[in-house]
Amino acid sequence: xxxxxxxxxxxxxxxxxxxxxxxxxxxxxxxxxxxxxxxxxxxxxxxxxxxxxxxxxxxxxxxxxxxxxxxxxxxxxxxxxxxxxxxxxxxxxxxxxxxxxxxxxxxxxxxxxxx
Amino acid sequence: xxxxxxxxxxxxxxxxxxxxxxxxxxxxxxxxxxxxxxxxxxxxxxxxxxxxxxxxxxxxxxxxxxxxxxxxxxxxxxxxxxxxxxxxxxxxxxxxxxxxxxxxxxxxxxxxxxxx
Numbered sequence: 001x002x003x004x005x006x007x008x009x010x011x012x013x014x015x016x017x018x019x020x021x022x023x024x025x026x027x028x029x030x031x032x033x034x035x036x037x038x039x040x041x042x043x044x045x046x047x048x049x050x051x052x053x054x055x056x057x058x059x060x061x062x063x064x065x066x067x068x069x070x071x072x073x074x075x076x077x078x079x080x081x082x083x084x085x086x087x088x089x090x091x092x093x094x095x096x097x098x099x100x101x102x103x104x105x106x107x108x109x110x111x112x113x114x115x
Numbered sequence: 116x117x118x119x120x121x122x123x124x125x126x127x128x129x130x131x132x133x134x135x136x137x138x139x140x141x142x143x144x145x146x147x148x149x150x151x152x153x154x155x156x157x158x159x160x161x162x163x164x165x166x167x168x169x170x171x172x173x174x175x176x177x178x179x180x181x182x183x184x185x186x187x188x189x190x191x192x193x194x195x196x197x198x199x200x201x202x203x204x205x206x207x208x209x210x211x212x213x214x215x216x217x218x219x220x221x222x223x224x225x226x227x228x229x230x231x
Contacts, residue, residue, distance in 0.1 A: 004157070006157070008155070036222075041224070041225075041227075042224055042225075043119070043206055043208075043222030043223050043224045043225055044158070044206075044222045045221075045222065046219055046220070046221075049219070088157065088158065090158075102160045102163065102171065102173075102174075103148075103150075103158070103160065103220065104160070105150075105157035105158040105159075106157050107155065107156060107157040108157060
């Protein structure tokens with residue numbers, strides 16, 4: 001079983017829809033949670049990160065973490081065709097003394113927003 | 116400012132040949148990471164550098180894979196005697212390490228390797 005599970009999609013929605021993307025994880029040591037967006041033939045770019053349970057909002061994007069259920073979500077409001085990309089969740093444990101954390105990624109969900 | 120750059124963008128090689136992939140991190144970033152992204156798979160951690168040393172090589176899949184970093188900047192990932200299963204996108208990322216111990220990782224565009 002993978003440490004991080006993510007539905008690969010594709011997820012197809014009409015423009016303006018609310019999109020919900022999700023990941024589940026098994027390692028309770030994970031403390032930092034991130035969402036990356038990856039356009040075709042490009043490297044991933046960080047959208048949001050959070051290290052606590054609850055919601056974090058940034059414009060049209062809301063990241064939600066439920067550590068008790070080991071479940072994270074990314075919501076996109078008023079989706080646009082330009083949001084069409086692959087969305088990767090990533091997470092890492094708290095290892096401050098080591099000065100870095102190895103990111104563990106989900107497989108990514110491909111999102112298609114049609115005009 | 117300039118982001119992470121990688122070269123070549125694409126590489127086609129024959130099975131058994133050696134390949135070198137290059138990463139130029141963001142200037143001043145002390146940490147550098149290599150990941151591999153295979154079709155249908157998430158990003159897989161390969162190796163991490165802090166300065167020129169590699170405290171974590173745990174993700175290198177075999178002894179055919181090696182990496183070095185010189186001058187605390189440019190890094191090279193070398194794959195010897197390539198196999199078809201090495202075909203993937205190889206991504207490099209760099210970050211500053213904050214006092215809290217974590218820095219956002221910024222990714223390059225990747226090198227697409229195809230082993231025939």
